[in-house]
Each structure stands twice: as structure tokens, then as C-alpha cells.
Amino acid sequence: MSQTTPLPRQAAPSGRRELPEAPFLAAARGERPARTPVWFMRQAGRSLPEYRALREGVPMLDACFDPEMLAEITLQPVRRHGVDAAILFSDIVVPLKAAGVDIDIVPGTGPVAAAPVRDLAAVKALPELEPEQVSKVADGIRLLVERLGETPLIGFAGAPFTLASYLIEGGPSRNHEHTKALMHSEPELWHQLAGRLADVALTFLRAQLDAGVDAVQLFDSWAGALSERDYREFVLPHSAKVLAGVADHGVPRIHFGVGTGELLAAMRDAGADVVGVDWRIPLDEAVRRLGHSGRAPEKIAVQGNLDPALLHASWPVLEAEVRRIVEEGKAADGHVFNLGHGVLPGVDPDVLTRVVGLVHEL
């Protein structure tokens, strides 16, 4: 499917299940379902006591490769909150780990790579991902498709820039200085690395799609650290390769990064059907900016954009924010309610449940 063809109403290649009544899928296609669908980034995880109980003593990456555990963790927020979509419990570094990269998730720090990737030898040494290496994730997805009923399942992968930053910096970075320096000073090496990481992300997403996910989200967590000029030159082609590479599956492709107000049209140009927006700009302004993308005649679908910090505010404040966002979301052809970034660890899960109820009422 080319980037300029709208998604078919019910694409179901390779025996994919059809969920014609799912509000999430309708909104992601740029339609207006009977109710506004809602899910939360990081809904599966540390905000839930049942998650913390299940994960007790189990390292993060072990949980991500245990089909029963990843299925159960993915299901927990669906059961508890009644959200309109499940998001696969996984981590951005899962496909790298699966391919054999020496990387681990250090509690309190994040992903840490044993050896930073900063030269041609290191780039060439990066292994490719084979679909069999993520077979446990696929097994978990098959369990989920059986157990989720009519609730769609969103698969996900980290985008090339964000993966590259972890590998080049060797871990989480506030300033991405080595990544940006390499990108600008050695553009050929950069494009080779980002191209390989695009292949990894694509293989991971295709494995998820083959196992049955109903939509995909490409997370470019750190893209907001770049100017639009740099994003278009160094990042967009590689994210576009990933998004184009899953187009034949005919499922909605969501693309999100934090602080990307300047990049929204570029992220849509990369091939996103739904663009995630953080809380820094209102959704109606986001829709205006998305209209400047080269895909302007197509329907515009957005996802967002409640500030997750406001889940700590009083209910009247939160209610007013949710109402405002649902109202502003009407500027889009389709609106999937979500946070502007992931659920924070300290949040009261009952507040999330209440937000779901309110969004469904409006």
C-alpha cells in the first residue's frame, strides 16, 4: 500500500481477525466511532499493584520473553480499566537483546549497552534480527489474541533514532551528544547504523503482525531532541522505511515521540496513519500542523494528549482537562484519547479507570 492510499475499511491479510466494531481501530482510520476510544501509554506496568506482584523478582527482560507473563501483564490494564486497546508489554531494546546485542535494563537507570557503537566495525558487528529470535514474543501475542476478545492489540517497536541513541551513548542520555555528533560528522556511518536498526525494528514489527497484532506504534521517544531539519535529513528516511515495510498488513500505524510539536508534519510524512501528540500544544493546533504534511488530502488521526503529571491533580482539574482534550480532538478526523507520555509510576490506578469512564461518557 502506498503512503497516499487511505487504509481500507477492513484489511485482513494472512487470516488477521477482523474487529469491525472496535472504536480504537475506527478512530485510528480517521473515523468517528460511537465513543472516543482511550488507552494509555505504559498502561501495562509499574502503576499497577497486580503487575508489581507478578514481576516480583523477575528481571524486566525475562518478563518480556516469557509468553504467559507478557500476555498477563498486557491483559491486566484491559481488565482493570476497560481501555479500548491493549499495548504489548515489551521494551524498546527487546529486539536488540533478542538479536544478541549485549544490552540490559538496569533498574533505576534504563537500558545500558556493554559497548557503545561508534565506529564502522561496531556497526558492521551489529547482528540482524531473525524472526525466530522473537518467537516467545509471538507466542505471547497468540495467547493475547485468544484472550483479548474484541479488544485490539497494539504491537510496538522503538524507532531507529531512539535505538541508535541507546547504542551510541551506551545508555539513556539527556543530550544525545555522541549520537548527534556522529550523525553530522559521519553521515554515511550514521545512515548505515540507522538503516540496520530500521531493519531490526521492521523485522520485530512484522513478527508481531504475523502473530496477530491489530495495530502498531513506532516509538521515537527522543526525536523531540532534534530540529525538524535534522529530523528530516537523518531520521525520517529510516522511520519511513519501517512504516512503509508494514504497510501491506493494512493496520493502523501510530508514530509518537515526546516534545515533537515541531516535528508533527514530518512524522506524518514518515508514513504514520496516527500521530501521537504530547501536552505541549493543543490537539487542534496539532491538527493544523499535520495539515502541512505532504499527505494533506488524507484523513488526519491524532492520539493524545493529557499531561500524565495531571493524573496527580484533583478530580475536578483532571475532569476539566479531559473534557477540553476531547473537545479539541474534534478538530481531527479521528481521535484516540491517550496521555501525552507514559503513565508515571506513582499514579493511583483508580484515577486511570475514572478517566476511561469519563472519556467514554463524553
Next chain:
Amino acid sequence: MSQTTPLPRQAAPSGRRELPEAPFLAAARGERPARTPVWFMRQAGRSLPEYRALREGVPMLDACFDPEMLAEITLQPVRRHGVDAAILFSDIVVPLKAAGVDIDIVPGTGPVAAAPVRDLAAVKALPELEPEQVSKVADGIRLLVERLGETPLIGFAGAPFTLASYLIEGGPSRNHEHTKALMHSEPELWHQLAGRLADVALTFLRAQLDAGVDAVQLFDSWAGALSERDYREFVLPHSAKVLAGVADHGVPRIHFGVGTGELLAAMRDAGADVVGVDWRIPLDEAVRRLGHSGRAPEKIAVQGNLDPALLHASWPVLEAEVRRIVEEGKAADGHVFNLGHGVLPGVDPDVLTRVVGLVHEL
């Protein structure tokens, strides 16, 4: 001086020295001096070996209250790089510490407050700052004015929102969730706290001005975490109080935060004469946005906006970036070349010196 009156060409109340030839002051007034002035945020500090030698074994806050040491640290980058302005070596929490708040700078973490400020009792217990409590800083400034010759000295303070975030969260925070929750849920308490912190910042800046600084910069490091709506409602009035409170000194007032592309006009509306811009948008686009402020007929001066990460790139890359930025800065009436955020610790100081030389040539 009201916000709508342009700065006089040579304001010199209270015996302030006049520096009619200083390119930095001319550019900050919205003029075009013979050469583009340049300085770097965090130029005084950890990027310099002579700084690390001097600070050896001396805690950060001790250095900030030692007149000889703060003067020497402030002078080091002026001597080494030939920058067009000195920036007072200090820290955002210095006036809080001076007033008696139990706060310290923990190496590797940042400012940590012994007791988070989250209720009325804690807000009421916050001490006021008396000018005598920062007399050591004033002593250092007097030494600097003697030693700097024709190079202007920029004083600085943290803005109320950023100070509040440290106090409410108890330390550095990625998400500012308690700050945002308090702001929205208890707006009266928020405004009381922010008002008190505005008084602290104002007293600190006035003490610096009385001692002889030639310009001031109000740092609202974290303001970019807010939407424009929230910034205008909760933050702008307090930053405006600080900036208006120093207007009678007739020196340029710079205002800066990271990731504030959406807030530039609002920050100008707060009373800034010069608005700092990070690297996410080009300076000519920043000038366009600043034109939407309520102070549109006045001259527009900007400061910025080289990505500090690119100081790690190869010289040809860096040279091209510097040339582009100087070119884009011509859209403003006045342009002070700077980074889009502070100097990173690992940078080669010779690269900074070379950037100064290049900016001066162009």
C-alpha cells in the same frame, strides 16, 4: 520603566559603569554592533581544566559564596575564549540557600531540598531573602567589575517556576508531577509560593545589580515542560514581576528556558528584552514567533542557538552550523550568539575558543 518603553541607549543609574563599545550590550538592545557578540551558557565551570583544578575538594555552594573564587571562575572563560560577556558563576539555588532554606547540591544529582514544599505551612515557612545574605556574591561582583575591563558581566537568577519545581519535587524532576498537580489543584497556594519565589529572585537580582552587573538573565530551565496556556496562567505573572522589578536599572533583561519554542512570545510578554532560543527551531522562525508578542513594535533581540551536542562534531560541521546560525540571526534586530543550552562537561574547550573566533570573523 514600563515594558513598552525601549531601553535608553546608555542607562546608568546609581553610578553604573558605562560600556558604550560593548558589542554584547548593543546587540541586547536590538542593535547591530560591528561584530556579533558571543558567550556560552555554563561557560564558567566544568568544561575547563583550570576550573576543575580550582574547585578540587570545594563543594559547589561553598564556591558560590566565596568572592575570590566566584570571581576567578567567572573570569576563566573570558580570559581563555575571549567571549563578549562574563556570566556570574552561581547556581539557581544560591538565593534559597542564602535565605536559609535547607537545600544542597548533590554531585551527580543536582539540588536536593531536605523537605519538599507542598502545603500552606511549608510555603509560609519559606524565608524571605535579605540582600545582606548574598553580600558575598555582591563582593565577588565588585571584584569582577574591577577586573573585567570592558567586558560586561551578566548576573542571573532562577525563575519562580524552576525554583518552585525544585522545592515542590524535592530535587530535579523529569516530569514535575507534584508541581503541576499543585499548580492546577491548589492555584492559590501555587500563586503564593511562586510570588514568594519571585521576591527571592528579585532581591537576588537587585543585589547583583547594585553591586554592578551590566545585564541579567532569568533562567526558567524547566518552563518548556508547560503548555503555553499553563505558562501564561501560572508562570508568566511571576516571571513578569521579577523582570519588571529590575527595569529601573535600565540593563538588558535576558530570559531563557530549554524547549520553549511554543513559549517564546509569552516569555517576551513577561518583560524580556532578549529571548534565549534553543536549537529546536531556527532563529528566523523564533523572530517570527516573537513578533506575535504584545510588544511587537519594539525591537526584537534573540540569543542562541547552537546545539551544544554539536560541539562534539567535526570542525567543518560545526563551522557550517555557526555560519547558518549567524545568518538566521540576521532576522532579529539584535543577535547574541550563544548555545541553545549550557556547555556539556565533556567538551574540548579549544573548540569553544575556535567558535568565538569564527563568530567574530563573520
